[in-house]
Amino acid sequence: xxxxxxKVNEYLDxxxxxxxxxxxxxxxxxxxxxxxxxxxxxxxxxxGKEKYAEYQDVCGEAKTxxxxxxxxxxxxxxxxxEAFNLVSAAFKMPKGTDEEKAARSKAIADGTLVATxxxxxxxxxxxxxxxxxxxxxxxxxxxxxxxxxxxxLNLLSGVKGAWLNVLINLPGVKDEAQKEKFLxxxxxxxxxxxxxxxxxxxxxxxx
Amino acid sequence: xxxxxxKVNEYLDxxxxxxxxxxxxxxxxxxxxxxxxxxxxxxxxxxGKEKYAEYQDVCGEAKTxxxxxxxxxxxxxxxxxEAFNLVSAAFKMPKGTDEEKAARSKAIADGTLVATxxxxxxxxxxxxxxxxxxxxxxxxxxxxxxxxxxxxLNLLSGVKGAWLNVLINLPGVKDEAQKEKFLxxxxxxxxxxxxxxxxxxxxxxxx
Numbered sequence: 001x002x003x004x005x006x007k008v009n010e011y012l013d014x015x016x017x018x019x020x021x022x023x024x025x026x027x028x029x030x031x032x033x034x035x036x037x038x039x040x041x042x043x044x045x046x047x048g049k050e051k052y053a054e055y056q057d058v059c060g061e062a063k064t065x066x067x068x069x070x071x072x073x074x075x076x077x078x079x080x081x082e083a084f085n086l087v088s089a090a091f092k093m094p095k096g097t098d099e100e101k102a103a104r105s106k107a108i109a110d111g112t113l114v115a116t117x118x119x120x121x122x123x124x125x126x127x128x129x130x131x132x133x134x135x136x137x138x139x140x141x142x143x144x145x146x147x148x149x150x151x152x153l154n155l156l157s158g159v160k161g162a163w164l165n166v167l168i169n170l171p172g173v174k175d176e177a178q179k180e181k182f183l184x185x186x187x188x189x190x191x192x193x194x195x196x197x198x199x200x201x202x203x204x205x206x207x
Numbered sequence: 208x209x210x211x212x213x214k215v216n217e218y219l220d221x222x223x224x225x226x227x228x229x230x231x232x233x234x235x236x237x238x239x240x241x242x243x244x245x246x247x248x249x250x251x252x253x254x255g256k257e258k259y260a261e262y263q264d265v266c267g268e269a270k271t272x273x274x275x276x277x278x279x280x281x282x283x284x285x286x287x288x289e290a291f292n293l294v295s296a297a298f299k300m301p302k303g304t305d306e307e308k309a310a311r312s313k314a315i316a317d318g319t320l321v322a323t324x325x326x327x328x329x330x331x332x333x334x335x336x337x338x339x340x341x342x343x344x345x346x347x348x349x350x351x352x353x354x355x356x357x358x359x360l361n362l363l364s365g366v367k368g369a370w371l372n373v374l375i376n377l378p379g380v381k382d383e384a385q386k387e388k389f390l391x392x393x394x395x396x397x398x399x400x401x402x403x404x405x406x407x408x409x410x411x412x413x414x
Contacts, residue, residue, distance in 0.1 A: 004216040008237070011215050012281060016244035018251030024357030027241045030215070031361055034234045037223035044225030067223075074219060146371040150231030153364040154238055160407070161360050164353040167414040200367070207374040 002078050020088070025080035025115075025165040029122050032158025033073040036129045038151040039136070040066040046140040055139045065132045069125050073158075076122045080165070083118045087111035087172075112172035119165035120182055126159035127188050130195045137202050149203035156196035163189050209285050227295070232287035232322075232372040236329050239365025240280040243336045245358040246343070247273040253347040262346045272339045276332050280365075283329045287372070290325045294318035319379035326372035327389055333366035334395050337402045344409050356410035363403035370396050 003011055003022055015022050043063035046052045052059075090107035094100045133151050140148070166182050173179050210218055210229055222229050250270035253259045259266075297314035301307045340358050347355070373389050380386050 004219075005214055007212055008215055008218050008284070009211040009281060012211075012240055012244050012277075015241060016247045016277060018248060020252065020351075023248065023351070024245060024354040027245060027357055027361060030241065031238050031364060033219055034222060034237065037219050038231060038234060040223045041225060041230065045227070070219075070223060074216060077215070144227075144230070146368075146375040147231040149371045150234050150364075150368040153368050154234060157238060157357075157360040157364040161353075161357040164356045164410065164414065167411070168353040170414075203371065204374070207371065207377075 003081060004074060004077055021081045021084040022077075023081075023084065024161055025084065025119050025122075026077050028119070028158045028161030028165065029073055029076035029080055031154045031161065032122060032126045032129060033070060033077065035126070035151040035154035035158060036066045036069045036073060036132070038147045038154070039129065039133050040070060042136060042140050042144045042147050042151075045144050046136075049141070052141060055136070058139050059136055062132050062136045065135075066129070069129050069132065072125050073122070073129075076118065076125070079118045080115075080122070083111065083115040087115050109172065109174055112169055113175075113178065116166055116169040116173055116178075116182055119162035119169075120185060122162040123159050123166065123185055123188055126155045126162065127192050129155045130159070130192055130199070133199055134195060137199060138206075142206060145203050145206040149200055152196045152199040152203070156192060159192045160189060210288060211281060211284055228288045228291040229284075230288075230291065231368055232291065232326050232329075233284050235326070235365045235368030235372065236280055236283035236287055238361045238368065239329060239333045239336060240277060240284065242333070242358040242361035242365060243273045243276045243280060243339070245354045245361070246336065246340050247277060249343060249347050249351045249354050249358075252351050253343075256348070259348060262343070265346050266343055269339050269342045272342075273336070276336050276339065279332050280329070280336075283325065283332070286325045287322075287329070290318065290322040294322050316379065316381055319376055320382075320385065323373055323376040323380055323385075323389055326369035326376075327392060329369040330366050330373065330392055330395055333362045333369065334399050336362045337366070337399055337406070340406055341402060344406060345413075349413060352410050352413040356407055359403045359406040359410070363399060366399045367396060 040063055043059040046055050046059045090111045093104040095104050133148055166185055247270055250266040253262050253266045297318045300311040302311050340355055
């Protein structure tokens with residue numbers, strides 16, 4: 001059963017259980033999905049209101065971007081657990097003969113690459129989500145200011161959590177070019193931290 | 208329908224929608240519930256394993272604490288939205304006569320107090336959750352180190368997001384003693400930020 005089709009309390013219970021998946025990867029994607037959902041909500045609480053006439057264009061643009069990120073981040077919740085299961089299944093493959101050993105090693109390497117790519121993609125989606133949040137700070141319904149702050153917090157949690165999941169899988173990535181690409185994610189973290197801190201400060205000042 | 212009884216994708220869709228609740232308060236509680244769920248999972252991945260004999264006591268204690276916080280934080284997801292609805296309903300009360308005006312003002316004040324108390328409680332639960340996370344850093348199954356990092360990130364997002372929800376409701380709290388109590392929450396934020404940063408650094412060093 002897909003995680004997103006479970007009830008919220010069932011999902012949390014299985015996260016809490018000793019089943020190794022879902023774990024921090026799916027939790028990071030879910031936090032981030034909450035983040036862009038809140039950005040979209042704040043756009044909707046601004047759009048179509050005469051009082052906020054001057055914010056209509058920016059909120060319209062932000063809503064389109066947030067909705068796109070939302071679909072992708074909701075999909076990431078299950079993609080992360082599926083990638084984890086791929087690696088687990090590979091480790092359980094037989095290793096009796098040389099052929100079996102080779103097939104197993106290849107499956108582990110292939111699975112690990114996917115298990116690194118999925119949180120890496122999540123990181124990039126979160127970084128975009130923070131930029132969309134920033135677009136509408138001070139240019140949206142001020143009654144929902146705290147929701148934009150919570151959005152930034154959840155996106156920051158998502159990007160940093162996904163980064164930990166990239167790092168834990170990285171030793172299993174053999175291709176040097178891929179490794180380089182993933183390690184460059186560090187820059188995304190530094191930028192996301194600065195942007196989230198700026199958003200949180202601006203929101204706090206509005207309350 | 209309770210939020211925790213919705214499917215995950217239904218919950219996220221209603222969070223995304225322009226329905227004013229659920230908003231950032233419930234999202235913060237859900238992030239925090241993910242945090243303590245992950246701590247409990249890491250305890251379970253350590254408990255009963257001979258390899259981790261020396262961590263059994265601390266993980267047993269941490270699991271008990273995390274499970275208690277988990278139940279309370281899962282309950283907070285709906286409590287926050289219920290409190291919001293209480294305030295919304297109060298604002299819709301009739302205000303034709305002086306009696307009606309007085310009853311309405313009282314209902315708004317009472318509702319706002321609850322809507323401030325709920326995220327304030329969530330803050331305290333998150334702060335406890337971070338302490339429990341710290342208890343088992345380096346004293347639990349190292350294969351799940353990244354999950355403890357994600358736990359800390361979600362608890363930090365929870366505590367800071369709940370704080371924004373305290374702040375947005377605070378102007379409606381008339382009792383000075385209550386106001387003082389809530390404002391003292393600032394200290395909890397400062398401590399939580401320091402602890403979460405320490406945990407994140409220690410986890411990063413293990414990867």
